[in-house]
Amino acid sequence: MEAGGAGEVDHLAGERATAQFDVDHMKVAWAGSRHAVDVADRMARLVASDPVFRKDNRTMLPRKELFKDTLRKAAHAWKRIVELRLTEEEANLLRLYVDQPGYVDLHWGMFVPAIKGQGTEEQQKKWLPLAYKFQIIGCYAQTELGHGSNVQGLETTATFDPKTDEFVMHSPTLTSSKWWPGGLGKASTHAVVYARLITEGKDYGIHGFIVQLRSLEDHSPLPGVTLGDIGGKFGSGAYNSMDNGVLRFDHVRIPRDQMLMRLSQVTKEGKYVHSNVPKQLLYGTMVFVRQTIVADASKALSRATCIAVRYSAMRKQFGPQTGGPETQVLNYKTQQSRLFPLLASAYAFRFVGEWLKWLYTDVTHKLEAKDFSTLQEAHACTAGLKAVTTSATADGIEECRKLCGGHGYLNSSGLPELFATYVPACTYEGDNVVLLLQVARILMKTVSQLASGKQPVGTMAYMGNVQYLMQCKCGVNTAEDWLSPAAIREVFEARALRMAVNCAQNINRAPSQEEGLYELSPDLLEVAVAHIQLIIVTKFIEKVEQDIPGEGVKEQLRNLCNVYALYLVHKHLGDFLSTGCMTARQGALANQQLGKLYAQLRPNAVALVDAFNYTDHYLGSVLGRYDGNVYPALYDEAWKDPLNDSPVPDGYREHLRPLLKQQLKLSRL
Numbered sequence: 225m226e227a228g229g230a231g232e233v234d235h236l237a238g239e240r241a242t243a244q245f246d247v248d249h250m251k252v253a254w255a256g257s258r259h260a261v262d263v264a265d266r267m268a269r270l271v272a273s274d275p276v277f278r279k280d281n282r283t284m285l286p287r288k289e290l291f292k293d294t295l296r297k298a299a300h301a302w303k304r305i306v307e308l309r310l311t312e313e314e315a316n317l318l319r320l321y322v323d324q325p326g327y328v329d330l331h332w333g334m335f336v337p338a339i340k341g342q343g344t345e346e347q348q349k350k351w352l353p354l355a356y357k358f359q360i361i362g363c364y365a366q367t368e369l370g371h372g373s374n375v376q377g378l379e380t381t382a383t384f385d386p387k388t389d390e391f392v393m394h395s396p397t398l399t400s401s402k403w404w405p406g407g408l409g410k411a412s413t414h415a416v417v418y419a420r421l422i423t424e425g426k427d428y429g430i431h432g433f434i435v436q437l438r439s440l441e442d443h444s445p446l447p448g449v450t451l452g453d454i455g456g457k458f459g460s461g462a463y464n465s466m467d468n469g470v471l472r473f474d475h476v477r478i479p480r481d482q483m484l485m486r487l488s489q490v491t492k493e494g495k496y497v498h499s500n501v502p503k504q505l506l507y508g509t510m511v512f513v514r515q516t517i518v519a520d521a522s523k524a525l526s527r528a529t530c531i532a533v534r535y536s537a538m539r540k541q542f543g544p545q546t547g548g549p550e551t552q553v554l555n556y557k558t559q560q561s562r563l564f565p566l567l568a569s570a571y572a573f574r575f576v577g578e579w580l581k582w583l584y585t586d587v588t589h590k591l592e593a594k595d596f597s598t599l600q601e602a603h604a605c606t607a608g609l610k611a612v613t614t615s616a617t618a619d620g621i622e623e624c625r626k627l628c629g630g631h632g633y634l635n636s637s638g639l640p641e642l643f644a645t646y647v648p649a650c651t652y653e654g655d656n657v658v659l660l661l662q663v664a665r666i667l668m669k670t671v672s673q674l675a676s677g678k679q680p681v682g683t684m685a686y687m688g689n690v691q692y693l694m695q696c697k698c699g700v701n702t703a704e705d706w707l708s709p710a711a712i713r714e715v716f717e718a719r720a721l722r723m724a725v726n727c728a729q730n731i732n733r734a735p736s737q738e739e740g741l742y743e744l745s746p747d748l749l750e751v752a753v754a755h756i757q758l759i760i761v762t763k764f765i766e767k768v769e770q771d772i773p774g775e776g777v778k779e780q781l782r783n784l785c786n787v788y789a790l791y792l793v794h795k796h797l798g799d800f801l802s803t804g805c806m807t808a809r810q811g812a813l814a815n816q817q818l819g820k821l822y823a824q825l826r827p828n829a830v831a832l833v834d835a836f837n838y839t840d841h842y843l844g845s846v847l848g849r850y851d852g853n854v855y856p857a858l859y860d861e862a863w864k865d866p867l868n869d870s871p872v873p874d875g876y877r878e879h880l881r882p883l884l885k886q887q888l889k890l891s892r893l
């Protein structure tokens with residue numbers, strides 16, 4: 225059943241009637257524009273109405289069948305994209321709503337962007353049309369068995385042979401085997417492979433190469449190429465639809481012009497030439513994908529909260545001592561204090577993701593004009609926001625599962641699979657700890673430059689206000705004072721800056737900078753988190769300050785923004801107190817205000833998740849159904865399990881019957 229379909233009984237109608245805002249306009253605020261709502265709606269319904277895209281049986285499929293099902297869906301999606309002449313925007317949405325991880329994600333999400341970002345114009349002309357028409361399938365082969373986080377530690381070699389004008393790709397050790405790339409195991413014909421470039425006997429470090437892996441005739445691995453899938457992964461269904469792979473090269477030769485040569489080149493004679501650009505542009509594809517991962521975090525968290533809010537509104541437990549109807553679990557203050565911050569986080573991540581997309585586009589234009597001044601800002605923001613939003617989302621999905629009680633543990637709730645599919649986002653595209661340490665290092669550098677009078681820019685500009693922020697006192701006197709965006713912003717800025725300065729001072733006391741960074745790395749993580757949370761809060765405040773049409777929409781967003789900020793104050797109160805940014809009393813007032821905000825949010829909760837405009841197909845959850853008619857659906861779903869194919873289970877004759885007979889004999893003794 226789909227959102228708002230005709231002829232349904234809406235068990236959540238009462239909840240929808242209490243909303244104090246225009247849901248239709250909230251859909252626009254969430255999606256970004258009326259056009260975005262319409263096109264997403266069209267694509268979601270197209271997928272939901274196509275039986276090939278059915279996914280309710282996914283967690284019951286054995287791996288081989290699941291993989292075949294993924295191939296079928298990807299091929300069918302492509303057929304529909306071509307038949308319907310979908311635009312790029314429509315095609316991306318259609319793939320999103322198919323909602324099954326597969327090789328296409330890496331083909332479009334990493335292989336194509338790597339060629340676009342690191343290939344010369346000539347290389348793009350040659351390879352992109354093939355990729356756009358799916359005449360080749362590509363993946364992104366960077367990580368190895370021995371090294372993932374430490375990119376500079378990769379071992380695969382690409383040695384130039386001037387005699388034949390070729391590179392020789394080789395995996396010299398077991399640990400140099402490529403390990404993890406999605407789409408590599410079974411589907412890809414090509415890969416962008418990251419390897420150490422060796423020419424004229426010198427190792428020039430990591431570079432990208434386009435390598436053909438499989439025959440375009442029969443898909444068999446090419447000579448010298450060993451390929452396979454790395455095995456089953458966490459959870460049922462989930463990321464097991466993806467063929468994460470292993471790859472080894474035994475002296476495989478590729479033409480010289482398959483080195484991605486936009487940033488550096490090797491001449492026919494074997495001379496290495498590096499263009500006058502920062503080396504870090506090699507990491508550009510990762511920066512691009514980290515940015516998309518932030519947008520995906522809001523999608524995953526909004527799905528989980530949509531399920532938990534709708535289910536909590538229909539689920540009833542206990543009741544007043546005086547008798548009468550049982551209480552909707554959403555009315556319990558504990559349920560609200562666990563769930564509403566997650567709902568607010570979903571909105572916060574949506575808006576910071578929107579801003580990050582803008583930042584990424586802006587930086588890309590500057591890079592094209594050879595202005596590299598914002599590269600560090602792009603790295604810090606994408607890495608930090610990727611880390612903070614994915615960790616909070618993974619934890620949030622698991623919390624939503626618990627918020628749904630026992631039924632949340634059933635596959636049919638959709639939450640176990642959502643969690644299992646989502647949780648590797650904390651690791652891929654950079655382990656979150658490794659990424660936060662990158663942010664912290666940049667913050668430490670910024671603090672050290674403050675003394676020289678260098679003014680920080682972009683999201684670090686607040687650090688320039690060091691004199692004021694190091695000594696300012698929070699002016700909150702009443703719970704309502706916490707509704708002031710200026711007060712919120714100031715305490716978040718003061719907390720982030722004071723933590724950074726304290727940490728920098730402690731590092732300076734260490735025997736060396738390196739030792740200090742090493743010893744204080746747990747503190748550095750917290751410094752980075754404080755800075756990134758400030759960015760999220762600030763971008764939410766800025767969003768709410770914009771013109772937002774629709775009755776009550778702005779007020780709801782303001783509430784959500786305040787919930788997000790004050791929840792963080794409550795959660796990290798130790799930081800705010802230990803840095804002297806506020807008093808314990810002010811902390812208590814923040815918590816008091818939070819309780820009031822939850823009460824204001826309560827009548828709007830179901831409508832706020834309706835504004836995500838998700839179809840029942842995309843949600844994939846019996847508990848999150850739009851109509852709230854959960855129990856019959858749960859009951860029906862149970863009977864679909866293959867274990868219920870027969871009343872007497874397989875194995876009865878061999879293992880149950882003899883046992884039961886033996887017990888019978890014993891009881892006769």
Ligand SMILES: CCCCCCCCCCCCC/C=C/C(=O)SCCNC(=O)CCNC(=O)[C@H](O)C(C)(C)COP(=O)(O)OP(=O)(O)OC[C@H]1O[C@@H](n2cnc3c(N)ncnc32)[C@H](O)[C@@H]1OP(=O)(O)O
Pocket residue numbers: 316319329330332333334364366367372373374375376406504505507508510511513516599600603651652653654655658662666
């Ligand atoms: C239909 C379309 C849908 C699209 C949706 C997308 C779908 C995608 C789905 C997702 C599927 C998942 C697929 C997963 C893929 C992968 O996981 S690919 C592999 C990812 N691997 C990593 O992320 C590795 C992480 N490691 C690193 O990034 C680096 O090794 C490091 C940790 C950053 C360290 O780098 P290193 O070169 O050793 O340098 P440092 O000494 O630390 O730093 C040197 C200077 O460089 C700066 N810097 C580092 N990184 C960047 C960067 N990316 N950009 C710009 N600058 C960078 C760093 O700050 C240092 O600066 P200075 O101090 O000024 O020198």
Ligand SMILES: Cc1cc2nc3c(=O)[nH]c(=O)nc-3n(C[C@H](O)[C@H](O)[C@H](O)COP(=O)(O)OP(=O)(O)OC[C@H]3O[C@@H](n4cnc5c(N)ncnc54)[C@H](O)[C@@H]3O)c2cc1C
Pocket residue numbers: 330364365366367370371372373374403404405406463468648651652653654655656657658661
């Ligand atoms: C589902 C999935 C899909 C993937 N897809 C791809 C793909 O398509 N292409 C590709 O190339 N790769 C892919 N990867 C690999 C992924 O990018 C790496 O796993 C990731 O970058 C983490 O690296 P690692 O595995 O080496 O972790 P490690 O670095 O070994 O991490 C292990 C532990 O060490 C800690 N640690 C590491 N370094 C430091 C440090 N300097 N300081 C403090 N702690 C540290 C980490 O925090 C972590 O706790 C994928 C991975 C997964 C799980």
